[in-house]
Amino acid sequence: MVISMKKGIIGFVLIVLVAVSFFAASTAMAQGTSNASNETKTLSVTGNYKLSMDPDKAEIYLGAETQATTALQSQQDNANIIAAVKNALYALGLTKTDIETTSYSLSPVYEYPKPCYESYCPLQLPKVVAYKTSHQLKIKTKNIDKVGQYIDAAAKAGANDINYISFGLSDDKQKTLYNQALTEAAKNAKEKANAIASGLNVHIVGVMSADEGYVSITPYYRTLAAGASTPDSTQAETDISAGMIQVSASVSVVYQI
Numbered sequence: 130m131v132i133s134m135k136k137g138i139i140g141f142v143l144i145v146l147v148a149v150s151f152f153a154a155s156t157a158m159a160q161g162t163s164n165a166s167n168e169t170k171t172l173s174v175t176g177n178y179k180l181s182m183d184p185d186k187a188e189i190y191l192g193a194e195t196q197a198t199t200a201l202q203s204q205q206d207n208a209n210i211i212a213a214v215k216n217a218l219y220a221l222g223l224t225k226t227d228i229e230t231t232s233y234s235l236s237p238v239y240e241y242p243k244p245c246y247e248s249y250c251p252l253q254l255p256k257v258v259a260y261k262t263s264h265q266l267k268i269k270t271k272n273i274d275k276v277g278q279y280i281d282a283a284a285k286a287g288a289n290d291i292n293y294i295s296f297g298l299s300d301d302k303q304k305t306l307y308n309q310a311l312t313e314a315a316k317n318a319k320e321k322a323n324a325i326a327s328g329l330n331v332h333i334v335g336v337m338s339a340d341e342g343y344v345s346i347t348p349y350y351r352t353l354a355a356g357a358s359t360p361d362s363t364q365a366e367t368d369i370s371a372g373m374i375q376v377s378a379s380v381s382v383v384y385q386i
Contacts, residue, residue, distance in 0.1 A: 171337060172325060172384045176318025178310050181373040184296035184349065187276050190231065191283055191353075192265035192290045200235060200260040207262040210287035217286040218268065218279060232265040265290065271299065277367040280353070296371045297348040310344050310378035318382040326386060334385040342379030349374060 193210040197203040215228055238261050242253035268279055276294060284291065298306065318339075326333050349372035 169337075170331075170386050172322055172331075172333070172386050174318050174321040174325065174382055174384070175342065176314040176316065176321060176380045176382065178313040178317055178378045180306070180310065180313075180376040182298065182302075182306065182376055184273060184298060184371050184374050185302055186269070186271050186297055186299050187273055187371065188295040188297070189268040189270070189276060189279055189283075190265065190292040190294070191268070191280070191288050192232075192263065192292075193288050194261060194263045194290050196238060196259050196261045198259055200237075200262075203260040203262040204235060207264050210289075211264050211266070213286040214266070214283045214288050217282040221275065221278060221282055222272075223268065223270065223279070227269050229267050229269075230264065231267045232263070234263045236261055263290070265292070273371050276371075277369040280367050280369070291353045293350055293352045294369065295348050295350050296374065298346060298374055303346055306346065306376050307344050307378075310376055311341065311380060314342075314378040314380040315339070315382070318380050322382065322384050326384075329386075331386045337383045337385050339380060339382045342381055344378040345376070347375040347377075 191214075193207055193214065195203050195206040195210065197206055218228060219225075237257040238259040239255040240258045241255045245251075245253075268283075270276065270279065273296070280291065322333060351369070351372065
């Protein structure tokens with residue numbers, strides 16, 4: 130009788146345990162299904178935009194180098210040339226705010242002793258034979274068509290170190306293009322997202338996040354051959370063609386689908 134009761138109790142406990150286990154498994158499966166159905170699905174794209182634009186400003190880098198046996202004479206010769214260059218540019222309509230010094234230097238020029246290949250060579254030190262002065266200018270202008278005239282005027286006034294020209298965009302134009310580039314890149318991202326969603330047969334609910342990738346405005350540089358032109362009136366004027374300014378941008382967008 131006692132053994133029979135014990136068997137009954139054990140059987141009842143086993144039934145209860147099986148029932149609890151089944152209920153727990155069913156609950157876990159239901160929660161997993163619910164979590165899966167509530168999981169947010171997203172679509173990530175990157176929009177891009179590129180534009181070529183004519184420059185509306187230029188910076189001309191040129192100057193003068195002089196050499197003389199004394200430092201004072203080298204400085205004076207250089208000062209005379211730079212003064213003549215500035216006056217020539219002022220005559221073409223440029224102002225003092227359009228011209229600035231980017232570098233100035235005065236350094237000795239050395240003559241080094243010849244190599245000695247004898248068994249005994251007396252000590253010979255380099256000696257100063259001259260002094261060189263360099264004065265470099267940056268000329269800023271929005272008159273792109275007159276860049277060649279400015280270079281010719283500076284060269285005829287004595288500038289003998291013609292370096293390069295940088296074509297770019299004014300601050301106002303850069304700000305306008307900056308916003309335009311971002312707007313167009315965002316539109317491109319939206320077009321890509323719609324195309325992908327259509328191919329996947331899903332619907333875009335809305336934007337979850339958007340990040341500015343980059344905006345790049347690349348100036349155009351043109352290197353010039355060093356040397357000065359002569360004041361010969363029969364020579365053709367320097368013809369400078371400005372290159373195009375490249376504007377590009379990207380925007381990364383995450384959409385909910």
